[in-house]
Amino acid sequence: MAAQQGAIKYLTTDMGRDELTKIVRWYIGKERKEQPSVYSEFMKDVSTTEFYEEAMTIGGFGDAPLLDEGDYINLAKSPFGDIIRAQPETHQLGFVISEDDKQFNRIGKVETLSQKLSVAMRRTKERAAMLVLNDGFAGTNHRTTDNQPLFSTAHVLLNGDTVGNRPASDVDLTMASLEAAITNFMLQQDEDGTYMSVEPRYLVVHPSEYLNATRLLESKNYFTGGVPSAADTGVPNVISRMGLKVIASPYLTDPDAWFLLGDKNDSSLRMITNRKLRDWSFQDNWTRDFVYGMDERYVAYAADWHGTYGSTGA
Numbered sequence: 001m002a003a004q005q006g007a008i009k010y011l012t013t014d015m016g017r018d019e020l021t022k023i024v025r026w027y028i029g030k031e032r033k034e035q036p037s038v039y040s041e042f043m044k045d046v047s048t049t050e051f052y053e054e055a056m057t058i059g060g061f062g063d064a065p066l067l068d069e070g071d072y073i074n075l076a077k078s079p080f081g082d083i084i085r086a087q088p089e090t091h092q093l094g095f096v097i098s099e100d101d102k103q104f105n106r107i108g109k110v111e112t113l114s115q116k117l118s119v120a121m122r123r124t125k126e127r128a129a130m131l132v133l134n135d136g137f138a139g140t141n142h143r144t145t146d147n148q149p150l151f152s153t154a155h156v157l158l159n160g161d162t163v164g165n166r167p168a169s170d171v172d173l174t175m176a177s178l179e180a181a182i183t184n185f186m187l188q189q190d191e192d193g194t195y196m197s198v199e200p201r202y203l204v205v206h207p208s209e210y211l212n213a214t215r216l217l218e219s220k221n222y223f224t225g226g227v228p229s230a231a232d233t234g235v236p237n238v239i240s241r242m243g244l245k246v247i248a249s250p251y252l253t254d255p256d257a258w259f260l261l262g263d264k265n266d267s268s269l270r271m272i273t274n275r276k277l278r279d280w281s282f283q284d285n286w287t288r289d290f291v292y293g294m295d296e297r298y299v300a301y302a303a304d305w306h307g308t309y310g311s312t313g314a
Helices: 099-104 109-134 175-186 207-218
Strands: 002-005 008-011 044-047 053-058 080-086 089-097 200-205 245-248 258-262 269-283 290-302 308-311
Touching (some): 099 109, 109 290, 175 200, 175 258
Antiparallel strands (some): 002 008
């Protein structure tokens, strides 16, 4: 207790100075920068009110034959492939605080935890998008309409031809392997065997390959690896003229894997969302605790392999 003499208050020895000091508290990492989202650069975002989406492969027509004078009209039937159904799934997470905690806490715990929860929801969606690439070499959850992984040497066209969009033997990302991949990409065939007009636009890699990928795209001269040698000097790096963009994601699980992807209109990589991110809260009638949560309903998938190319690395 404080002893009083006149108009001046004194402190007794059993009262510390902390009794008169306001407690300062702050959250570590509250202002920490969030890992940016990158999937939407190469994957088409589609919002829908439908419960699921179906994709069907349609064939095409080859070259038109000559029409003999006086003959009947040339007719052909375009084949159709299998149907893939993509059904969005709900992702949900929340947190609980007590009634007293909400009433007496003075440092914005609800606001801070809500921000952290938003980061977790966005990160989960980013991981789901990258799962299509991570699962694209041998996974069973992301098969294309020909029942092959997204990246395969055994894709079957509707005309019966077998083609591939990965190397016969997987190789690390080098100038030679990238040039071969670009050539393979530009020679992709439609379902009737005719060549498509597609070019790669993005080179997607793990952050451990980011510097190597950037060096490959921006070097003025061709080089075989590491520091350009004397033999490489004067040989132009023609890849630098293609305008490819490097995208790095830490959510790729294989640090050696690399992917060439076309424009969003040249591939079937899609993120289907039929319920956008929403937040909600309520007070539990029994415990009086306050519950805060968020949910979103989506799925990422690739129904077709065209416009993509990938390698797991050596």
